[in-house]
Amino acid sequence: xxxxxxxxxxxxxxxxxxxxxxxxxxxxxxxxxxxxxxxxxxxxxxxxxxxxxxxxxxxxxxxxxxxxxxxxxxxxxxxxxxxxxxxxxxxxxxxxxxxxxxxxxxxxxxxxxxxxxxxxxx
Numbered sequence: 001x002x003x004x005x006x007x008x009x010x011x012x013x014x015x016x017x018x019x020x021x022x023x024x025x026x027x028x029x030x031x032x033x034x035x036x037x038x039x040x041x042x043x044x045x046x047x048x049x050x051x052x053x054x055x056x057x058x059x060x061x062x063x064x065x066x067x068x069x070x071x072x073x074x075x076x077x078x079x080x081x082x083x084x085x086x087x088x089x090x091x092x093x094x095x096x097x098x099x100x101x102x103x104x105x106x107x108x109x110x111x112x113x114x115x116x117x118x119x120x121x122x
Contacts, residue, residue, distance in 0.1 A: 024074070032077050034105070035070070042066045045116075058119045065112035072108040076101035 008016050028035040046063055053059030079101040083094050 028074055028077055032073070035073050035077060038069050038073050042070060052120060061115050062119055065115040069105070069108045069112050072104050076105050 007013070029039060045066055049059050049062035049066070053062055079097055083097055087094065
């Protein structure tokens with residue numbers, strides 16, 4: 001039995017989840033400059049990965065590392081939006097949360113650069 005607060009089930013749930021996910025991507029593309037920059041970088045680098053990767057594993061690693069950057073940026077944006085919704089007041093814990101999210105994005109970018117270097121120079 002589905003809890004009353006959960007809403008749709010089955011195929012309707014999948015359709016709703018897809019709609020919500022696409023809305024989230026749209027909102028990120030419209031309102032998050034860092035996401036737009038990383039999306040543009042991904043759009044440029046995915047064709048390069050397909051061209052420069054010597055096999056499926058290399059191509060998959062290169063593309064997956066770019067998708068990880070986008071995923072982490074979305075999570076960082078969610079943390080920032082949630083924190084801003086709770087309070088715009090400067091607070092050390094809010095700063096920590098936002099800094100942690102930013103650090104996660106930085107590590108995802110370092111990871112992508114490292115994977116690309118290892119594949120291309122390997």
